[in-house]
Amino acid sequence: MAAALKKLEPSALKALSRGLTKALAETTVTTQKAQNFHWNVTGMAFGPLHALFQEIYEDHFEGQDDLAERLRALGAHVDGRYAAYLKLSAVDESDGKLAAEKMIEALAEDQETLSATMQALAAVAEKNDDVVTNDLAINRAEKHDKFAWMLRAHLG
DSSP states (O other): OHHHHHTSOHHHHHHHHHHHHHHHHHHHHHHHHHHHHHHHOOSTTHHHHHHHHHHHHHHHHHHHHHHHHHHHHTTOOOOOOHHHHHHHOSSOOOOSOSOHHHHHHHHHHHHHHHHHHHHHHHHHHHHTTOHHHHHHHHHHHHHHHHHHHHHHHHHO
16 A cells, blocks of 8 residues: 555645545534434434434444544544534534424435535545545445435435
């Protein structure tokens, strides 16, 4: 793997690091939001939503680690502060004081945002012949698309 990293130009490493950091920030904010909704959801669909929100935050927690480890593999520093993530993220946090339907809508939109971010990262990776980051981004986009579909299915 080291040989593949040496082929990347400094400008490519910078672009990849920027994209990975944005993806990590949005994934982290969405992880916490899903966990917050998991804790606070109420109503007739409590059981299935409680479980789905948990599935989302557990998946995203693993995704955070994968994104952060890829940043480190590229030689970049990982800033693990939520304050930094909130500045970079197109996903907003929530206090969890929403009706179940609004929680679903918010998380579905966040999944679509994450998918778009991952697809943009995949494009940067492909442009720079970084197949590892490309694969990671495509796999994450696929998961976010599935979660968006699952959430939207709850809305009918």
